[in-house]
Structure formats: structure tokens, C-alpha cells
Amino acid sequence: MQYALKVSAMKRDLVIGLVTIAVAVACIIDLVNMKQGFIMEDQVSASFFPYLMVGLLGILGVLQLINAAAAMLKARKDPAREPEQIDWGKLKQRYQVPFLMFLFVSGYIFLIPVIGFYTMTVVFFIALGMLLGGLSFKNFLKVAGATAGTVLFMYYVFQFSLQVYMPTGIFY
């Protein structure tokens, strides 16, 4: 089990290295296509510092990749090596709520301009409250009360007092 945990951490480190290199490459492509303005001979161009940082990021990505790959190879040679097993049930139990929460949050944010801020806030608040607190009627009452209080408070503070108008869609 300990071995499987170590290997999964190493795989994660490998992915971090790859993602870092990919980000650095994407940034370099953008910098190569950047339009340079006129500069005097002794001046530093606008792309110099970003190049420096992106180059450094790429080097760090390669370092991370090498470290992770070396650690994985070393672990594979370990005589105490056990077959790699992933406990899907445990993973599901751990990441289900954060995953659903992120889906709710993304849905909320991206639907605000379509449906309207206040309507979406009510829907989102109740949906997330039920996800986190359970589907009981008692929880629904608590969440509904908190929703009403929050939305009224926000309307009063932002729209009424601070004159910040939130996006409206089909509804309000």
C-alpha cells in the first residue's frame, strides 16, 4: 500500500513536470509571435524579462520531470515492490463532493449572464447547501432561510447602497 502511494505521488510529480513544460512552451510561442516596438540599442526589449522567466520555468519543469522519472525508476527496482492498486471507492468518496461543488460553482458562474445573478444565486445556494448538508427537509429549511437572508443582504448592500448592478439575464 505504501509503495502504491509512493508511485502515485511520483506519477503526479511527473505530470507536474509535463504541465510546467507545456505552459513554458505555450508562453514561448506567444512571445515569439509578439509584435516588438522600436527600441534604442541600450534598452531592454519588452519581451526580454518574460523570456527570462518563461525559460526559467521550462528549466524547472525539466528538472521536475527528471527528478520524478528518476524516483519512479528507482522505486520500480525496489525488491519490496507490490502490484499497483488504486482504491477507486476511496477516491470517489474523497473527491465526489469537491468535484460536484466545482461543477455547481462553474454552472453558477457561467449561467449568471444567461439566467440572471439573483435567480442563479438562489438556485446555486440551495443546490450547494443540499449537497453539503444532506437532502433532509430540516436542512432545506435552514438553507432556504440562509439563502433568503443572504440574497436580501446582498441586494441591499450592493445594488441599493453601493449602486453595483449585477448581471441580469432571462430572469433577474
Next chain:
Amino acid sequence: MEFYLQAIAHSFQVLTDPTVLLFVFIGSFFGILIGVVPGISVHTAIVITLPFTFGMTPIQGLATMCGVYIGGMSGGLVTSILLGIPGEPSAVATVWDGFPMHRKGEGGMALGIGLWASFWGGVIGCLSLMIAAPFFAPYVLQFGPWEIFSIIMFGMTIIASLGGKTIVKGLISGVFGMVLGCVGADPIFNNPRLTFGLGILISGVPFVSTMIGMYALSQLMLDTENTDAFKQDRVQAVTAPGPMPLFKTMIITVTKWKEILAASAIGTFFGALPGAGSAISNIFAYDQIRKFSKNPERFGTGIAEGIIASEAANSSVAGGSLIPTVTLGIPGNMIAAIMMGALLMHGIQPGPLFMTSQQDLAYGLFTTLLFANLSVLIIQIFFIRFATKLLNVSNAITIPVIFVFCVMGAYSVNSILFEMYLVAITGLMAYGMVKGGIPLAPLILGLILAPIAETNYRIAVGTDSNLWLFLTKPISGLFLGCTVLSIVWAYWQAKMQTTAGKIREKVMI
């Protein structure tokens, strides 16, 4: 002496503005409220406050943030003592004596001692800031672009090397932050870079939405990973704290003045070191006070000295962390970095010129921080009974409330929908980073410091193209040397830890 008296007199001018006092008070109350809820950090509290401060004057904004900062730190004390869960990493050592004291039926006493120790520590940290910042300011004024660039590099590497599980991950985070800081128009020619064709990014990566996504959304997602266990712990553990004798606890802390002074000195010192901060200071102070105590064996059984050591140390960090922020423009910790970001958004640049060009604001900041300590003490005295009830509020209510305010806050800064989308994008990214063992603090610091580092680098090279000047100028060379040393030190430490781990494994086999 006369200079300091003038500085102190200048500092207190800000207290004549009642709105500033009101904002400190509101900020303190909100900070305590958030600090009490387990799992929600003071970073989240300060990030939620950030959008509201843009409609205020800089001093009002800083006053609110100071209140939230001190209040949030103080709120962590309640969970540490009553639940045995440190609300903040800065309150880890408070649990060691606070929780056993509560289990002995002296929870109220522990809370009182913690409150007073926190107050004294905060005041000492503030006074240190008031003395140190004007003292260093004239020296720092002589720094040129070479020195400032080198100091920023040093600050970046020290934070990157302290934060992550490995130094490479810390550096990846810091350099990625610097890359994000380069996005948008360059600071000298206004030439857009790294925008990937998105016009909205020409003015740079929006700071508030990025902060909200990274510190609020990712934190809330982490909190919900094990909701059931989290709820159960809370319900089982909260019991009434018992009476809190205010005068008696004050006398106890005053008689332990040596411990208060020592812990506060440690806290201020760690606060002033970029990257060290309150998470280390409270444990270090606890350990030192225990070592020098006549009865070290009693530590951990529920004694006043343990709570005093931890609370005085973590509260004095606030003052200490602002010393490098106002003098050098390098934040001592994450909260100082967010406060610095808020100042930058108001067009004010903390750093060598801050103490002279923005005297009112600089001295106002010191005083509001001092007043925030007093305001938190007053609120906590009356609020602490109610605060214990807040521990039972369900996640099903707190998490949606906080998130809705975050989204609204992100939108309200510029009324741009993209800023809301960015909350989701950066939140997911930060969650992935945390799961991958990559620290967030270096990224935020890089994002804030990149434009300053770039401007100074380009001014330095534009003035004299000889790059050796970065090494041959004494102060610049010293800091670049320290930069290399901090990386080597972190690498050596990691190596030692791995070796120690292997030895331990062999011994256990």
C-alpha cells in the same frame, strides 16, 4: 528620540478620523467571525474583504484589512482551545495547552489568557514596526534598481524554498507567478505580452479574482473533501468554555511578562523574515519558552505559559511582517502580500520611497494596526460567548454564503464577467496545485513582485548595461549571494530530511 516622538504623534493623527476607526472595528468583527469558523482561514477572510476596499480611501481600505487580519488571527484561538483544531497554522501550538486546559474545565480561563497574550503580542509587534520602519527607511532610500531587483529575487527564493514539499515545486510556483505578473502591457513601453490574443488581459491578470479563486474557492473545495468527518468532529467536541475571569487573566499575563516579551520578540523576528511567518513562530516560541522554563515537563498539560508563548508570538507576527513590506516593498507573509496588492491597485507602491512619499498612509497603517489589536480585544471580550455558538454552524450554510460573496466581490471590482470566470479557473488551478504539493504563496508573491522586479531590472540595465554591477554593488551582491545560499540551504535541508527518513525506515524494519 525627538524623531520618534514626532513619528508617533504623526501616527496618531489618523485616529481623528472616525470612519477609519469604524472600518477597523467592522473589519475586526468580520475577521473574528470568519476566524472562528474552522477550516476557513484568515487568507480567505482578507481575500473576501479585498473587493470592498476599492471603494474606500487607501487608509480606510488598509484599516479594514488590518482589522480582518488581527480579528482572523484572534478567531483561530477559539477553535484551538475549544475544539482542539487550530483554525490557523499560526495557532497550532495554542492547541497543545489550550485544549487540555479546556478539558480540565478551564476553557474560559484559557480563552482569557489567550486573548490577553494575543493583545500584548500584537501591541509589541506594532511598536516594533513603529520603531523599525522609520529607522530603516533612510538607509533603504539609498537603494538603487540593482539592490531592489536583488532583494526581490532573494525574497522570492526564500519564500519558494520554505513553502513547498520540494524546492523545485516552490520555485515552479514562484516563477509561474512571475510569468503571470508579466502578462499584459509591459511597464515601460506598454507593449502587450503573453495575452494569447485576449484583449481583456492587456491590463494584466486581474488581481482580486485571482486571489479569490486561489485562496477562497480552492480552500472551500479542500474543506469539502471529507465533509462528514468534519461535521462529526465539530458536533462532538464543542462544549461550554466555562467562566472567563477578565481581570484575573489579565493579571496572569502581566505577571508572565518575560514570556510575553520573549515570544513577541520571536514572533516579530519571524514575521520580518520573508516566508517564515506565524506558522513557524508560534511553534518556535513555544519550544523556546518551554526550554527556558523551570517546569518544562508541565508544558502540554494545560498551563498558561504554553498559551501565552503561542498567542503572543503569532500576534506579533503582523507587525513584524509589515517591516519588510513598508521599507523594502517585499511582503513578510501572504497577508502582507495581499495588502501590498491592494495598495498597488490604489496606485501606491510600498517600498523604499513609501515612508517618505506616503508618510500619512505609512504612519496611518501603523496606528490602525495598533488600534485593531485593541478593537479585537474589546469585541472578543463581549463576543466570545456568541463565537462559541458559531462553531456549530453547518458547512451547508457557511460555504455557499462565502462563495456567493466571493463571486459578487470579483464582479463588483470592474463589473466584468470575465473576472467571475477567472475565479473558477484559478480556483481549480490552485486546488490542483495544492493537491500536487505546490505552495500557493510564491505564486501570489511572484504575481505582485514581477512588474516591480522587471521595471528595476530594465532601469538598471538601461542606466548601465554592465550586468556585473548586480554582483559588484555590495548590497545587491550580498542579496544575490543570499539568494543562492537560500536555494542551497533548502536543497541541503531536503536531502537531510530524506536521509533521516531512510534511517528511520531502516530502524523500524
